[in-house]
Amino acid sequence: xxxxxxxxxxxxxxxxxxxxxxxxxxxxxxxxxxxxxxxxxxxxxxxxxxxxxxxxxxxxxxxxxxxxxxxxxxxxxxxxxxxxxxxxxxxxxxxxxxxxxxxxxxxxxxxxxxxxxxxxxxxxxxxxxxxxxxxxxxxxxxxxxxxxxxxxxxxxxxxxxxxxxxxxxxxxxxxxxxxxxxxxxxxxxxxxxxxxxxxxxxxxxxxxxxxxxxxxxxxxxxxxxxxxxxxxxxxxxxxxxxxxxxxxxxxxxxxxxxxxxxxxxxxxxxxxxxxxxxxxxxxxxxxxxxxxxxxxxxxxxxxxxxxxxxxxxxxxxxxxxxxxxxxxxxxxxxxxxxxxxxxxxxxxxxxxxxxxxxxxxxxxxxxxxxxxxxxxxxxxxxxxxxx
Ligand SMILES: Cc1cc2nc3c(=O)[nH]c(=O)nc-3n(C[C@H](O)[C@H](O)[C@H](O)COP(=O)(O)OP(=O)(O)OC[C@H]3O[C@@H](n4cnc5c(N)ncnc54)[C@H](O)[C@@H]3O)c2cc1C
Numbered sequence: 001x002x003x004x005x006x007x008x009x010x011x012x013x014x015x016x017x018x019x020x021x022x023x024x025x026x027x028x029x030x031x032x033x034x035x036x037x038x039x040x041x042x043x044x045x046x047x048x049x050x051x052x053x054x055x056x057x058x059x060x061x062x063x064x065x066x067x068x069x070x071x072x073x074x075x076x077x078x079x080x081x082x083x084x085x086x087x088x089x090x091x092x093x094x095x096x097x098x099x100x101x102x103x104x105x106x107x108x109x110x111x112x113x114x115x116x117x118x119x120x121x122x123x124x125x126x127x128x129x130x131x132x133x134x135x136x137x138x139x140x141x142x143x144x145x146x147x148x149x150x151x152x153x154x155x156x157x158x159x160x161x162x163x164x165x166x167x168x169x170x171x172x173x174x175x176x177x178x179x180x181x182x183x184x185x186x187x188x189x190x191x192x193x194x195x196x197x198x199x200x201x202x203x204x205x206x207x208x209x210x211x212x213x214x215x216x217x218x219x220x221x222x223x224x225x226x227x228x229x230x231x232x233x234x235x236x237x238x239x240x241x242x243x244x245x246x247x248x249x250x251x252x253x254x255x256x257x258x259x260x261x262x263x264x265x266x267x268x269x270x271x272x273x274x275x276x277x278x279x280x281x282x283x284x285x286x287x288x289x290x291x292x293x294x295x296x297x298x299x300x301x302x303x304x305x306x307x308x309x310x311x312x313x314x315x316x317x318x319x320x321x322x323x324x325x326x327x328x329x330x331x332x333x334x335x336x337x338x339x340x341x342x343x344x345x346x347x348x349x350x351x352x353x354x355x356x357x358x359x360x361x362x363x364x365x366x367x368x369x370x371x372x373x374x375x376x377x378x379x380x381x382x383x384x385x386x387x
Pocket of ligand 1: 049
């Protein structure tokens with residue numbers, strides 16, 4: 001007896017990794033994404049993927065797509081620097097991702113993950129609700145009035161997950177008090193000197209600026225044209241990503257509309273008098289935004305085991321400070337894929353594997369959220385989220 005059709009809600013990093021793994025295992029899968037297409041909805045930012053997550057990608061993706069991840073990814077070796085705002089070095093030993101981790105751009109990775117899935121991915125399908133039917137199926141209802149039915153539904157629909165709200169309505173999101181402005185500046189030798197290694201932190205009075213380099217091993221569109229012809233991959237420059245943690249009481253933190261329009265000016269105001277290299281880095285940014293981070297107001301509780309489950313941020317929304325959300329989502333995808341493949345081969349029973357998966361997911365996921373909160377203390381000791 002096969003597992004039947006798996007419906008994955010959300011074509012983000014976790015949902016797409018799961019879909020590739022299931023295709024490889026011969027399981028029938030469909031992905032439903034709220035966005036209208038693969039376009040650039042939000043800015044790409046750099047993610048550090050540790051060896052276990054890179055291994056999940058190797059095991060899940062068709063070889064050419066995995067090769068594209070490898071050749072476009074960047075190095076994270078070298079010292080982690082701590083500067084003051086005049087670029088005096090305070091430490092060369094800042095914690096960061098392990099040296100073997102790779103830097104990937106989230107949007108480039110997502111474009112690669114969308115490769116080869118063809119019409120298994122449906123866009124403009126915003127999940128509105130779902131029902132577990134008596135005959136052993138799950139029906140997803142979308143905002144456009146259409147429906148889809150399968151034997152398992154996986155909520156991979158991110159931090160504001162509709163699927164999670166269906167399974168655990170009592171768990172809400174809270175404002176972490178953490179407000180950050182983020183930008184991306186094309187690399188120059190001058191800016192690269194600010195981030196010679198795995199990451200740089202600049203501690204000014206009451207403000208922290210974090211820098212990370214995304215130096216593509218190969219420019220993604222050129223590498224895609226050679227390795228995976230036909231894959232839709234826009235041109236991208238290497239960049240230095242910067243995130244300024246904005247004090248929660250600053251007007252920008254309470255007026256998100258205004259903040260989004262003039263985030264760069266806001267950041268330049270906040271770093272007035274800082275070293276010219278830092279001010280020019282921000283001034284040359286090609287995009288910029290201010291946003292507030294949210295975390296769950298309590299650990300994710302267990303839910304009655306059925307044909308609906310979760311993965312990634314939908315189950316464990318972590319603060320970016322932990323640098324572990326995507327890494328954890330990849331682990332979820334690998335474990336759920338292995339479990340569903342066993343069911344598909346007739347080796348195990350569906351509900352019992354989904355129960356075991358849920359136990360493992362909650363243990364790892366809640367630990368990942370806690371890790372992100374603890375890591376926040378390194379950046380801003382006094383926010384609500386880090387208490
Ligand atoms: C600045 C920043 C830096 C980060 N750095 C790191 C890092 O270094 N390392 C790391 O491991 N993690 C990092 N993260 C976290 C990481 O980006 C996330 O944890 C990861 O993207 C989660 O993947 P996901 O598949 O669960 O969700 P997402 O990638 O968010 O995907 C969710 C998808 O679901 C879709 N969707 C939402 N609602 C619906 C709906 N109702 N119906 C259908 N589709 C829907 C969305 O459009 C989206 O495509 C960082 C995050 C930020 C913001």
